[in-house]
Each structure stands twice: as C-alpha cells, then as structure tokens.
Amino acid sequence: MNKEEQLITNFRDLFNKMVWINKYKMEDRLKGHTPSEVHCIESIEKNVDSNVRELAKSLYMTRGAISKLTKKLMTKKLIESYQKPDNKKEIYFKLTPQGKEIFRIHEDLHKEFRERDKVIFEQITDEQFEGVLHFVEKYSSHLDEEIKKQGLTIN
C-alpha cells in the first residue's frame, strides 16, 4: 500500500473510530434523539435561515430525508418552521427553547471530547497543526474543483 492510500485508509479508520467512541456518551446524554436529529439541530442553529435544501446540502442527505427528519423534529417540538413574506415555497427552520437545550448539551459534549483529545493537540507544534489543517482544507477545495469539473450536483 502506497502512502496516499495509507493516509486515506488511516483517515477513514480514524473517522469511523471517532464516530463510534463518541456515540456512547452521545446516546447516553442525548437519549431519545438520534445522531441525525442532533446533527440537524446543530446545523439549524449554526446557519441562519436553513431550509430543506440547505440542510440536505450541509448534512449530505437527500431532501426527502431532511423533509422527514424536520417533520419529526417538529412533532418533538425541538424546531419550528417559518416562511418569508415574499416566498410561499421555501420553508425555514429555527430552534425552539427545547431545541436550544439539546444544542447546548451537544456543545458541552463536544467540549468534553475536545478535553479528552487535548493531549493530541498539545503534543504538536502550532505549525504542525497548521500543516494538517492546511492540508485538509486544500484537499477539500481540490475536491470542490473536481466536483465542479464533473458537473455533479446535490439533488
């Protein structure tokens, strides 16, 4: 296995591992809410005026899935929808107070995870860290280019 391949593999493995180890505390602390629901809540809070399409894009899911997910979150009273006076088609979402509470718990959990992994970030120098960050960003925008080149679209 060459280096590039190895990096991608390790990358994927790290990602899976992280999702998996975090899952337990998440499930415990956010009992009754799926990761997707929480993730959706996070996205709604962090971006102003999220509608179905935007959420689909940022969560890498289909509009159909988001449609169902938001409906579920509405029946749970965690989010509510609103529209703009000049547009009868697009539906936007915002958190209810209960939704914000979930958001807060989620943020706290992330703070814990960050604490747990602090040693990793303490061990490396600033420039090493910048190197990694820069690499990820560069790779990401390269893929954006390729996506554009291939004419792929989120639908």
Added chain:
Amino acid sequence: MNKEEQLITNFRDLFNKMVWINKYKMEDRLKGHTPSEVHCIESIEKNVDSNVRELAKSLYMTRGAISKLTKKLMTKKLIESYQKPDNKKEIYFKLTPQGKEIFRIHEDLHKEFRERDKVIFEQITDEQFEGVLHFVEKYSSHLDEEIKKQGLTIN
C-alpha cells in the same frame, strides 16, 4: 469555533465530500454492487481468515449486518465460506474468481482517485506529508487508548 473544533469539522466535511464524489464512478463501474458489498470484498481479500466477527470489527458494522451481507455475497457467488477442521463454529470467507474481479475493478478505481488527487500530494513536502500522517496515526492510537479506558467493545 476554536481550532480543534474546526479541524474536526473540516475533517468530517472532507470525508463526506470524498465519499460522495467517489460514489458516482463507483456506482457506474461497479454497477449491481453496493458500497458495503465492495467494502466487504475488499476486507476479505486484504485480511486472511476473515470471519463474521472480524469483518464486523473492521467495517464498523454489527455481526447481524455482516451475516446478511456475506449471505448476499454468497448467493451472488462473489465469496465462499470455509471452516477450519478443529472449529465447527467460526465461519471464514474468501473471494471467488468473480469476487476477485470486483476487487480488481475496485483497486483500479482507487488508482484513478489517487491520480485525480495527485496534485494535492505533489504540492506538499515529504515532511509535511509525514506530519499529517503522523498526526492521524497519533490521534487514532489515542482513541484506541480511550476506547480501552472506557472498556468499550465491539459486539
């Protein structure tokens, strides 16, 4: 958003993006086989004597899922099972010639993806590359430690 958080976010975004952009060519070239099936074939070929439990662990799926997945791959004649003379319980898998063909196509695709992303790796110096790789590995084994500490197990 602090730096650690940002790295994780970019990280996740890059990962999703990569899965997504690769999906199209995959689906085209490996029509009739799901990503999971292909991933499973890959794992069987790359590790000797994979059984259900091992596959579950390496693919981050439940044993139940692997049980069904391997069954499907068997009816498709892409893999076959075997047992060891001294153990009537554990079931191991290996690829059939048709399975190996799928494996080969998958490998070729990865070669293409590597080619597509070559520029990224060409742009960075060896030591920058090593830095990234080292970081990922370090993080991964840190999580291994934490997993052990928390007494989590794959079941």
Added chain:
DNA sequence: TTTATTTTGTTGACTAGGAAACAAAATAAT
C-alpha cells in the same frame, strides 16, 4: 466429567435514509 459462561453466527422486527414520482410555487422564455 459436568455445568456454567462466553463466543460466534443467525433471524425477525423495526427504523433511517435513498430513489423516484409528484405537486406547488417561482423563475425564465416567448
């Protein structure tokens, strides 16, 4: 050896999410 515990794989009920067809609204074209 006999019994209890653990490991391994399987099955059935259930759920999340994708694909595609659809309706309604918005925008573009004429």
Added chain:
DNA sequence: ATTATTTTGTTTCCTAGTCAACAAAATAAA
C-alpha cells in the same frame, strides 16, 4: 400575459443496517 422550465418540499416504496433474542459451539469453572 402565457407558457415552459426549474426549484423546493413531500410522499411512497424499498433496502441496508441496528437491536435484541436466540441456538450452537467453544471455553472456563466446578
């Protein structure tokens, strides 16, 4: 203004994967 096209969200059907209960085999304990 009218018509055609595109965008946005919804719904139905279907599949992949989880969970939990289970049986059989292997291992540990007695």
